[in-house]
Amino acid sequence: MYKILEKRELASAIWLMKVHAPRVASSARPGQFVIVRADECGERIPLTVADYDAREGSVTIVIQTIGVSTKKICALDPGQCLADFAGPLGRPSEFVSEDLQTLRGKKILFVAGGVGTAPVYPQVKWLAEHGVRADVIVGAKNRDMLIMTEQMRAVAGNLYIATDDGSEGFKGLVTEVIRHLIEQQGRHYDLCVAIGPMIMMKFVALTTRDYGLKTIVSLNSLMVDGTGMCGACRVSVGGKTVFTCVDGPEFDAHLVDFDEAMRRQGMYRTQEQRALKIAEERAAGHKCRIGLDK
């Protein structure tokens, strides 16, 4: 059992949770994820690590409540426990193992969309701690949906904000900001890292391809085990089928078949919608009905 140490609502339906998981905290690296289960009846949900503190033995995750399982996780309060919290899974971001000298000479641009801001944060923070200031573009629907802006500002080089309605920062899409930076401001980047909704990552990839800018994306495929055992998370990268959970989650964006990846994400949509309806009808505050969640 993994105790919830802290919980805050960052924006509407986006929650931050700090969880006591000492083993995960001391092994986690930027780019990795965990598999979380709320209770004995819950699904195994992959969530990217948003922060970790080995000394405190804590790992922070940020969750958007979209389905039954994410709602169940977020319904738990500090002091209560998650049934499972397994990780860190996946490969760490490539730059973690790069030569620091070379890395320091690189200009890196991060593009974060919505709740994707959370997994971008530990990467930018890690780089800052190693003497690399990366630029960050954060995109959100509107000002209220922006998360972790202040934390990000503290570790980023330049921070650019884009909202769909212009309620904060630039009015428009993150891809327009990328074009603006490169074309109008004459910025040069050696690497772009984009994390957010699949559709955003797809369009960032299309944009950066025009500039020959190497781009990495972190895929949020469907998963079951997260250890390479089921193949639910398979994606096509460069025409080859790979498993997101063990070969990724980060891949070369220009090789990913995004259309297939988006279609595969919808594999259980009908079942999920039905489950959500049942859960809503059953009124708030789901309890594991077989009583194994004590």
Added chain:
Amino acid sequence: MANKIARVPVREQDPQKRAANFEEVCYGYDIEEARKEASRCLNCKKPRCVEQCPVSIQIPRFISQVLQGDFAAASRTIAEDSSLPSVCGRVCPQETQCEGACILGIKGEPVAIGKLERFVGDWALEHPSPAGQTPPSNGHKVAVIGSGPSGLACASDLARMGYRVKIFEALHKVGGVLEYGIPEFRLPKERIVAASVENVKRLGVEFETDTIVGRTVTIDSLLEEEGYQAVFIGSGAGLPRFMGIPGENLNGVVSANEFLTRANLMKAYDSRYDTPIYVGRRVVVVGGGNVAMDAVRTAKRLGAEAFIVYRRSEAELPARVEEVHHARQEGIEFRMLTNPTEILGTEQGWVRGIRCVRMTLGEPDQSGRRSPVVVEGSEFEIECDVVIMALGTSPNPLIAATTAGLDTDRRGCVVADGQGVTSRPGVFAGGDAVTGAATVILAMGAGRKAARAIDEYIRNK
């Protein structure tokens, strides 16, 4: 050598009924039936059955103890060589092992050794012996990776020798394939698997779930930082194979591992669980082993019309004979000598069918089975909305990739000798991680052998 008493038939759930539920198919023998069946055994001087048992259980001895009604003694006899009789009695391929060799099988039906073993195992689970004295701790710690049959067997034996043993398991539940792969209707989870695990716990073995060796911890950190003197790798062969044919990434194509994990480990068939599963109306399962049979029968139970597509013929089906028989009774359709060449999709990218070719059998291959050859121009389509790939599995490369000095072979199997000794001192391995996908009894046996080798290694250290 004929025997006057016919093999005692075993009671089973009605095929029509059971094709719609997940309760166990086979009820097993009661005391009377077991003793009657035991009376058929000739108690051979040179028992052929024992020779064919991978762990050499003293079969005629335990059977004669059943006949005398001394089930505790029978249980002790089996325990000398096997730690999972309730499981193996249910899932061993008896027809190619003990029962396949039984002398009575030459002219008639062999003794129902598997059913008797199951009877004794279940009796023992229902009559746990008063907590035996576990020997005092010898102060040494051993880490076991994976809680499948090999890990459980290795841990039990080491605990009995006085070691402090902890099993590290990647999943949230222990049992390995017994928990996530083999379905409830063949191997009840609470009554048999959990009870067998409970026995291991009673010996003082500790379990740590949600711990992925190679990620959460490493073999090096266990040996160097956590004070373990040896490690046993019993991580199985969990990596699913796909065919590499067009259409395999369509929505509706899943590995048997995914399908069975959702159904068994994640209890998708039980409405109290949140697990989604996509069953469709017509399911094609590709493969002919136990995994394929389990997947197809699970699909049937979840309401689909279910088919097996297998490239060889009935005689080559690697599944247990009993499972094939049960599958047929339950209305599973078999399309033999058929091989998929492409999975067909709708415009939206969902499976709508599978294109196959007919096969014929050619020359025997290395495994001695006649290898299938394509019949030219025999293409045809089967309409379906789900395709489940049950083509076999290989060991997960994670542990090998994160452990320096651990040799693996071409197929990714950890290289270990008959005692479980690997290329790295202090690291032992057994079960599917070494052999590739095999059987419960072999994994169990390998775990026990490795326990002896680990004991020897630590004593001589």
